[in-house]
Amino acid sequence: MTPAETADRLVLLGLDEARARAFAYEDDLRGAAYAWHTHERHQLLYPLAGTARLDVDDASFLLPPQRAALIPAGERHATSCRDASIISIYFDPAAFPCSVAAVRIFEIPALLREMVIYARRWPVARRPDDATANTFFAAMADILAPLLDRGATYRLPRGxxxxxxxxxxxxxxxxxxxxxxxxxxxxxxxxxxxxxxxxxxxxxxxxxxxxxxxxxxxxxxxxxxxxxxxxxxxxxxxxxxxxxxxxxxxxxxxxxxxxxxxxxxxxxxxxx
Known part of the structure; x- marks a missing residue:
């Protein structure tokens, strides 16, 4: 997509306007490539199948199904779904258990993988007062936080x-x-x-x-x-x-x- 098409797509999805502090989004555009953009929330990006590409200002990353990325709120990035099936979880930084200063790539454990898949039932338009969803996403964030200092980066510098x-x-x-x-x-x-x-x-x-x-x-x-x-x-x-x-x-x-x-x-x- 062009930058304008990417911006229009993100406005249509309403990811930054959601009322809930955390929610899931499953990308339905297979093979889509999003131009440079930012989000107001932290984004957990996970390829359920296939391999995704993530670009930031100083590096490029490949994400196979065993790996996930946490992209900090405000981090300029571009993504390419390639052949991947992508699920993203968005977290309000104010409700996240630790600070995130840079993109982190890490091996996703089986429990967190299943939680990401299960979270699809709570999309961007979910009710913000859903106690079950709020408890679930809080537990997911608590599991996720200690993983951010682990794992290979799968990184290529950009110059x-x-x-x-x-x-x-x-x-x-x-x-x-x-x-x-x-x-x-x-x-x-x-x-x-x-x-x-x-x-x-x-x-x-x-x-x-x-x-x-x-x-x-x-x-x-x-x-x-x-x-x-x-x-x-x-x-x-x-x-x-x-x-x-x-x-x-x-x-x-x-x-x-x-x-x-x-x-x-x-x-x-x-x-x-």
Whole structure:
């Protein structure tokens, strides 16, 4: 969506005008991409299925079904549902049990996952004096708060200047064949200058960024039914399963097969 379309959509949904202190919203626009926007409430964003993308000013995050994001009230962000089925829970910051200074990505436990699913019965228009709903959302917030300091971030830095941002854009178009010389040309910089500025702005080398980007793309692919670890490794640009497994574990703490099983994906033919 364009910024204007996003603004119109959010006004239509009435998320910032709700009278209840907490409520659930299940996005019915599969594949929608919302332009930059903010909310007056904290947003717990959870992909029930598929993988969602969350962008903030200095980073991008991929959210597979095992992970959720808490976006602080007032945080400028953009979201892409991609193939994901998204449920969001909105909390009034004044009623939340702790302060939230930045976006947090965390592993969602089974209990909280089931609570998010159950909360769909209390949408944006629910009665603010519903005692059962109020107690439920208060308990959910109490469970959520201690989780905010845990878990992997699934984060990709965005860069501060346009040349570095354009180089990242070029790389993410096709991570399997991402190449420094091509990215430098796209960014209008020399390879030497891009390499130096990239590390200064992102805190990582170009090679480390590409490896991480390939792992995050693999996370996206591994949540698909019938995903093959071998096929995914090749599709994202790894030349050996050993290198893929090592890089994947470094980012997620799991092997690709363990991750796929946790995501509930059916193994590919080469792993049955």
């Amino acid at each position: 501060r200047t346009r040349p570095v941002q354009r180089a990242i854009e070029c790389a993410l178009r096709d991570v399997a064949s991402a190449d420094l010389s091509r990215a430098a040309a796209f960014a209008g910089a020399t390879e030497r200058t891009l390499r130096r500025r990239f590390r200064e702005e992102t805190g990582v080398t170009w090679r480390a960024f590409i490896t991480r980007a390939r792992v995050l793309r693999a996370i996206d692919l591994l949540t698909s039914p019938g995903a093959s670890v071998t096929r995914v490794a090749l599709d994202v640009g790894f030349q050996s399963l050993g290198a893929f497994a090592a890089a994947f574990r470094a980012v997620t703490g799991q092997t690709p097969s363990e991750f796929r099983r946790a995501a509930g994906s059916t193994p590919g033919d080469d792993e049955r």
